[in-house]
Amino acid sequence: MYSRGMNMDKAHYHGGRPRSEQARAAILNAADDLLVEVGYAAMTMKGISEKAGVSRQTVYRWWSHKAEILFEASAADAEEELATSLTGDPLDDLAAYLEALVRFLAHSPAGAAYRALLGEAQHDSAVAELLSAKDPLGDSARVVIERALGKDTLPVPLDQATALLIGPSFFWILSGRDPVQLVPRQLAEDFIRDLQSRQSR
Amino acid sequence: MYSRGMNMDKAHYHGGRPRSEQARAAILNAADDLLVEVGYAAMTMKGISEKAGVSRQTVYRWWSHKAEILFEASAADAEEELATSLTGDPLDDLAAYLEALVRFLAHSPAGAAYRALLGEAQHDSAVAELLSAKDPLGDSARVVIERALGKDTLPVPLDQATALLIGPSFFWILSGRDPVQLVPRQLAEDFIRDLQSRQSR
DNA sequence: ACACTTTCGGCACACGGTGACTCGAAATCC
DNA sequence: GGATTTCGAGTCACCGTGTGCCGAAAGTGT
Structure with missing residues (x-):
């Protein structure tokens, strides 16, 4: 996630002060906090740097937009919240996943970040x-469908199957x-029926 | 669509210079044009006023955000592009509507405006x-479903039916x-099958 | 030990959009 | 003619952006 023209190739890397992990974590946390405190619109690069106790230059060195910061900051949370445990029964698995999906999109901070990013993506x-x-x-939907139904028996491209599953709730x-x-x-029942038919x- | 604290009550309205229809149309057109020319992100109240040949104050008097302008400017187009002709066959009607929907969302300027607005709505x-x-x-989906299937025979609240129909493409x-x-x-077949089941x- | 490289914080700057204000002129109703 | 409201034009303070410069810090290799 190195936005600038970073050059981390070992061939050209000749030492230098290592990147401060503390600063990196502080920035990511500040972005996460700011999102829930003031909302995406009121979030600024300036505000993030100040809240993180970091120079604004340090922020711009690694990320060029607030979207990039937020993406990196919420990616881990998103993945975790959308991960599911497999029970063996496809219907149960899919229903559980959809429940997690709704919780993520509607109530989770990481979900709010995702909605904000997807919103920005519409005009950026x-x-x-x-x-x-x-x-x-x-990604999460792909995994669930593969594990619940088996990737070989799908009558439809996997991507299209995800749209069928996620679409209505989305x-x-x-x-x-x-x-x-x-x-x-x-909704999970509908999805399974569609594929069978x-x-x- | 009077965003400011307008007072159009007849009891308090005592004449005055009427609103310039020319200025209103010019602003709406300018917003429409700017959207396709520079995109939503680069669109500004300043740019709209200049392109419309109108004082910036005149813009702010009637709309407070660029979103409001764009909403009003594209509402008519959106309604028209999503209107459908009824053939009598529910499957044909729904399929035709979905086709119009995809064309609208993916290729129409009004659709771009809608996506931009829905994006902003995620954090504003x-x-x-x-x-x-x-x-x-x-709205358009509601109308199509009602006319194609009859509003009384639906086994699901109309709003939820629209989500089933639109969701995947959306x-x-x-x-x-x-x-x-x-x-x-x-997709239209899937939708009908879901409702029947x-x-x- | 020394030079080299890169990141760090802090400060400063030009740029552009925002939203409000003022002013005089124009247009309409009573 | 008086009251009211919109119009165009200009001005203003404010804020976020993105870049540049500086000296200090923290690592690398020789």
Whole structure:
């Protein structure tokens, strides 16, 4: 996640003061905190550097946008919150995943970060590339579907299957509707049925 | 769409210079043009006023954010592009609607405006209220489902049905995937099957 | 021990957008 | 004609951005 024209090739690296892990962690934490305290819109590079007790230059040296910082800061949390335990029963697994997904998108700070980033991606190609390089939602859904149903028996490209599974909940929350009204188990049933019906054609 | 503390109550309105329709149209057009020319991020209130040949104060008098301007400027286009003709066959109708939806979201300037606004809504409550007050996607989908399937026979609240129909395509495009790979007719079939299967329970 | 390289914090700067203010002129109703 | 409201134009303080420069710190290799 080195945004500037960093050169970490061993061939050209000739020592120098090592990067301060303390400063790095402070910046990431400050970004995380600021997101929940003042929201994404009011978040600034200046504010992050001040909250982290770090020079603004130090921030710009490693990240060029606040989106990059937030992406790195929330990536680990996102991955963890969207990880699922496999019970063996596909329906249970998928329903559990959808529940975790809704919780993530609607209530988790990391989810708020993801929504903010995906929002920016709609009108900032740099952020769009960031997300397309590593999309926590798509990745987690892929894993769950593979493990729950087996990757070889899918009648549809895996990516399209993820859209079928995630789509409804995704739209529901992104469009600002009340997540309580979602029924993950019902949606998981629909998903399985769709795949089965597509298989027999 | 009077953002400032406008007072249009007849009881308090005592004449005055009428609002210039020319200035209003010029501002809305300028916003539309700027969106496709420089993108949402580079769009500014200053730029809009200059392009419209209008004082910046005149812009601020009627709209407080660029989101409000863009919302008003693209609302008509969005409604028109998402309107569908009814053929009588539910599957045809829904498939045609999904095709129009994908075209709107992925290729239309009004769709770009909508994505930008929905993005802003993820971290700006003012924009979120704007969209929840009148959501072109939700509204158009509601109409199509009602006309194609009849509003009384739905086994699911209408809002949730719209999420089932729209969701997959919505996620696909918002997450930056290639719209060509979407198969509207297939998705329409899935949707109808889901509703039928839910009904028989 | 020494030179070299890179990061660090702190300060300063130009640039551009924001949102509010003032002013005089124009347009409409009573 | 008086009251009211919008219009264009200009001005202003404020803030975030991104860059540049400085000296100090903390590592590398010889």
